[in-house]
């Protein structure tokens with residue numbers, strides 16, 4: 100369930116406890132509100148963020164940003180593709196198709212950057228099991 104993952108991403112231990120208490124009590128609406136407020140104040144870690152920022156190297160932080168951006172670009176392609184399939188409006192479909200393909204360009208740009216900055220990942224494109 101998404102809510103459980105979100106509680107794990109709360110930075111402040113006291114707020115995390117509040118979230119866990121609300122979840123246990125089945126107070127989902129109150130929990131969503133707390134999580135939304137914390138997210139607005141950037142007190143919730145982004146996907147894949149587990150360790151304190153200050154302990155991480157610039158290289159790791161840059162790679163993490165690139166990988167997170169890649170996730171978001173791929174998600175955007177899926178969202179555009181679904182809307183392309185359901186819209187009944189031909190003009191809108193053309194715009195959505197254009198936008199979906201731009202996201203594919205962004206994916207390619209990010210993969211290129213990751214390959215340049217993560218030698219192990221780069222090698223995997225040359226050959227793998």
Ligand SMILES: [Fe+2]
Pocket residue numbers: 172175201202205
């Ligand atoms: Fe994009």
